[in-house]
Amino acid sequence: MTSIKDSGNISKEDGIVTVKGWVQDIRNLGGISFITLRDRHGTLQITMPKKKIDPDLFESLTRLSRESVIAVTGEVKESNQTALGVEVIPTAFELCSEAGVPLPMGVVDKVNVEMDTRLNNRFMDLRKPEVKAVFEIRSMVIGLISEAMAKNGFVNINTPKIVASGAEGGATLFSVDYFGKPAYLAQSPQLYKQMLMSTGLDRVFEIGPAFRAEHSNTNRHVTEFISFDGEMAWINKEEDVMAMIEEAIDYVLVNLKERGKKHLEVLGKEITVPKRPYPLLTYTECLKMAVDRGLPLKDGDDLGTEGEKIIGDIMAEKGNDLYFIIEYPEEAKPFYIMEKEGTGLSFSFDLDYKGQEISSGGQREHRYPELVKRMEKKGLDPNDFESYLNAFRYGMPPHGGWGIGVDRLVAKILDLPNVREAILFPRDIGRLSP
Numbered sequence: 001m002t003s004i005k006d007s008g009n010i011s012k013e014d015g016i017v018t019v020k021g022w023v024q025d026i027r028n029l030g031g032i033s034f035i036t037l038r039d040r041h042g043t044l045q046i047t048m049p050k051k052k053i054d055p056d057l058f059e060s061l062t063r064l065s066r067e068s069v070i071a072v073t074g075e076v077k078e079s080n081q082t083a084l085g086v087e088v089i090p091t092a093f094e095l096c097s098e099a100g101v102p103l104p105m106g107v108v109d110k111v112n113v114e115m116d117t118r119l120n121n122r123f124m125d126l127r128k129p130e131v132k133a134v135f136e137i138r139s140m141v142i143g144l145i146s147e148a149m150a151k152n153g154f155v156n157i158n159t160p161k162i163v164a165s166g167a168e169g170g171a172t173l174f175s176v177d178y179f180g181k182p183a184y185l186a187q188s189p190q191l192y193k194q195m196l197m198s199t200g201l202d203r204v205f206e207i208g209p210a211f212r213a214e215h216s217n218t219n220r221h222v223t224e225f226i227s228f229d230g231e232m233a234w235i236n237k238e239e240d241v242m243a244m245i246e247e248a249i250d251y252v253l254v255n256l257k258e259r260g261k262k263h264l265e266v267l268g269k270e271i272t273v274p275k276r277p278y279p280l281l282t283y284t285e286c287l288k289m290a291v292d293r294g295l296p297l298k299d300g301d302d303l304g305t306e307g308e309k310i311i312g313d314i315m316a317e318k319g320n321d322l323y324f325i326i327e328y329p330e331e332a333k334p335f336y337i338m339e340k341e342g343t344g345l346s347f348s349f350d351l352d353y354k355g356q357e358i359s360s361g362g363q364r365e366h367r368y369p370e371l372v373k374r375m376e377k378k379g380l381d382p383n384d385f386e387s388y389l390n391a392f393r394y395g396m397p398p399h400g401g402w403g404i405g406v407d408r409l410v411a412k413i414l415d416l417p418n419v420r421e422a423i424l425f426p427r428d429i430g431r432l433s434p
């Protein structure tokens with residue numbers, strides 16, 4: 001089979017070819033008809049001069065329904081009328097699968113279709129080159145993350161997604177009935193990646209699903225997302241972790257710019273690789289920026305969608321797409337983050353990209369007694385975390401790590417307005433299928 005390569009890989013020299021694809025469009029001008037045949041790589045014109053081809057073949061081809069799947073055999077001819085510079089004059093065809101009429105939504109029609117309709121018919125939505133291109137890019141981003149991590153000696157791990165205790169607070173836990181015992185869907189690999197720091201596998205990363213029972217319906221929250229987590233031992237300070245994230249994101253962007261050219265062109269996107277090091281803002285500075293622009297926030301509050309957007313706008317004016325926010329109050333951060341003793345602050349950070357948090361992380365509390373104290377301070381029962389805590393009792397090196405939302409990262413790289421655009425089959429408070 002010959003695929004439709006937009007590199008123009010079908011040439012006149014191929015003679016007779018068989019091409020397979022979806023019937024994107026049929027134009028019947030009476031004496032001559034055209035089919036636009038589409039596959040993963042692009043489109044090809046099938047040209048049918050009525051007088052020159054078998055009448056039955058002409059009839060069957062011109063009566064096909066849009067989006068039917070066919071295999072066409074014919075002769076390749078040069079053509080200055082088509083983008084590829086060639087066209088195929090059919091001599092035979094096979095109908096592999098006839099598409100129903102009407103289509104649930106168009107593939108090439110220039111009408112704005114609601115997000116819900118698109119997601120309900122995602123199989124059809126993904127036939128649009130500009131939608132498909134997002135997932136070609138996403139696949140590259142995930143591949144590049146793995147490359148960057150391997151280059152830095154990180155071991156690729158998989159941790160359980162059915163767990164006995166939540167790592168990120170009770171409010172967003174999904175419960176599961178595990179053979180009569182209570183269990184939950186993992187909100188993050190936090191506890192496991194930290195436990196591994198006590199083993200000698202001192203640099204680990206995972207790209208896997210994370211589940212959060214998010215009750216809000218926003219353009220950046222879903223209930224199942226893909227998290228790129230990293231954890232590294234023997235750090236001196238949280239800046240060591242920040243430097244590693246920066247290196248990973250830089251590697252992704254620099255290489256995506258080159259390797260993703262073809263798909264970025266389809267999307268009309270250019271990648272700007274931010275200068276390093278990424279600027280640092282303190283939480284207090286950010287809070288002030290948001291308050292100065294009218295947000296009613298007080299010390300310790302989450303900056304929230306609005307606050308993050310304001311800071312994003314201010315940073316964009318200075319030409320900064322990616323920036324760290326540091327020195328969060330310890331109260332605002334989870335139990336596993338190390339406190340900056342006597343300051344009320346924590347050794348934590350967020351990384352924001354174009355006005356949205358894409359990552360958080362920090363140095364962890366690796367000292368067993370302090371960790372237990374922090375749990376108690378947060379109202380957690382250390383007994384619920386016995387297996388996690390055990391890993392801290394017999395020699396745990398200083399360590400830190402991060403979690404990056406892959407869906408948000410891809411959405412921000414491509415300036416997509418909603419994180420769902422970067423997820424094949426998104427899950428949210430109102431959506432469980434497809």
Ligand code: AMO
Nearest residue numbers: 188190221222225357358359360361401402403405
């Ligand atoms: P946090 O809870 O901040 O940190 O999550 C890390 C990153 O995951 C993404 N994310 C989400 N993406 C889409 N929908 C959601 N509902 C959602 N929730 C989170 C965001 C966010 O920045 N264990 C820590 C990380 C660490 O310290 O290592 C954690 O999970 O991009």
